[in-house]
Amino acid sequence: MDHQGSSTPARRVTINDIAAATGVAPSTVSRALSRPGRVNPTTAARIEAVARSLNYAPNRQARALTSGRTETIAVLVSDVTNPFYFGMIRGTAHQLRSAGYAQLLIDTEDSAELENHLLHKMRQSIDGAVLAASRLPEQLLATVAAEMPIVAVNRNVPGVPSVVIDSPAGIGQATEHLVSLGHRDIVYVSGPPISWANEARWRAFQHSMSHHALRARKIGPFAASRTSGSAAADAVLNTGATACIVFNDLLAIGILSRLRERDVAVPDQISVVGCDDIFGADFCHPPLTTLNGPIERAGRVAVTMLLSRLNGEAGTRQSVVLPTHLQVRESTGPVPRR
Amino acid sequence: MDHQGSSTPARRVTINDIAAATGVAPSTVSRALSRPGRVNPTTAARIEAVARSLNYAPNRQARALTSGRTETIAVLVSDVTNPFYFGMIRGTAHQLRSAGYAQLLIDTEDSAELENHLLHKMRQSIDGAVLAASRLPEQLLATVAAEMPIVAVNRNVPGVPSVVIDSPAGIGQATEHLVSLGHRDIVYVSGPPISWANEARWRAFQHSMSHHALRARKIGPFAASRTSGSAAADAVLNTGATACIVFNDLLAIGILSRLRERDVAVPDQISVVGCDDIFGADFCHPPLTTLNGPIERAGRVAVTMLLSRLNGEAGTRQSVVLPTHLQVRESTGPVPRR
DNA sequence: CTGAAAGCGCTAACAT
């Protein structure tokens, strides 16, 4: 049984149906529905009423075909299950919805090839893209940016609009924090070398340490996952350092678990600092000292930049840097006495 | 500078370009690219070669316009930031990608109206939808299912294909576990009344308890969020129960935090069981005893069902029930001695 | 196996 009330197989209603029912031309209906103001208010109202009563919904594909605008934005993440992205996705989702855009979520599985391939395949289906943690080489990223409107998150490449969370500044605070607690031997636990954020954090760490006339060491690389925390923890212990700053929280939480397993007390024997303040960082054991960034806001800002670019608005900033601050919890403490 | 090598503003290549370059008709190109086998292998190969060399990507909108198939599936979640969905989204993402489908991620913000509205608005842009934790009333959900291919996850309504994780069975195990630890006074901490899973879990709990000739109590409802854990914890304590089974892990983790804050020892003074085994359940403090379900698999299965339905395959099961089991960690223990 | 032609639903000139 067809709940539409007719007996024909529920043909979808088009602007032609509305035009017929209203006694105007389809183009008028199109205008009335697309941009009000270009049509007589009275007829516009009539058209809208009929559209509503007919339960009309515009066909986005047809609209896209002529207008070239799909009202769809792709959001690319390197791994959907990484909690880091949740907040960002919520930010993009909200901002896109309120602008009437649809959000295509794409998981690039940490592969530059896949990222490039999917971007290429989808380029006609989207008006633009937010690339969260793009793995594309600089050159290629710049090329992509020249071809379609994109905003990169946590990736800074000349010529590519971006939103980056200023973790270098945060790393500075973290180093300061540890040094003030008496730590002198601090090691950076690095994440995937392909990650721009990883490099940025390592450089910031080196810089801060040299500022204190301390030697910056690095171990890794490790995958940015909880499971690789085991190897990372063992490696940290092996260095003899009294504190570590870890590429991200996922890895840091993995390290915490392994340290517990090995009965190494945190922070009594070793201090751990993470990055990103993901879901869970506040309730793991011990709660993690980490860099807290406005990640949801990053998503919102990225979309705002993208949309204003699409709308040809002028005063759009090329790059936005969002502040970060150290969230001190219980995984850091005074350097252990020998 | 246009990296395409031409000086014109990078007009996108269409099947007509390929047709011209190959010396065949556009329709042949279409056939060759859409379903090989309906065209001479030699020419097909030639066409494909030219397509590749021209860097051709089909226009999905145009294709959708005629064929009616968008190769896009919507995945609706009630809240993108709920970690419960992460695994499921990964499951759907992988399965969709391997089938060449795009995934539209839609956040319904826990609102039935919004869910219905977006489904309606998007119905022409998608081939089907996976509804995770739909908030739609039964009747409406059935209507939607009659109009477009959908698969519901964790929601069982007659006539609507579904994938549900068998948490009732799990609740039985959880109750058994607590009773065997000596608990007699167990309370169910309920989540949003609008949630189907919440009702199912409460019923299962009642059933198990009556099986042991024990009285089942319920408190709530509480929002399924960490913050509402405070109120929930206080309420649990107020009941004097020695154990609680909580609607989901998010709420349970919130409860754990509050109990720590109030210096109530878990599990020495009270035992806590969650549901879903979300990210974080294994590293919160204490690690949470919870129901572990194959949530990523649920996402994969849902997509598989949806796609096989779209492809008109016959032997598609209407509903799939996935097993669950109790994951005992450290938040449950023997009943406290008085 | 392939070509010609029609048209999906809509928007965008161009007229009026």
Added chain:
DNA sequence: ATGTTAGCGCTTTCAG
């Protein structure tokens, strides 16, 4: 302010 006309890029009859 509104109607007419011509496609967008593709698939799909219908012929051959």
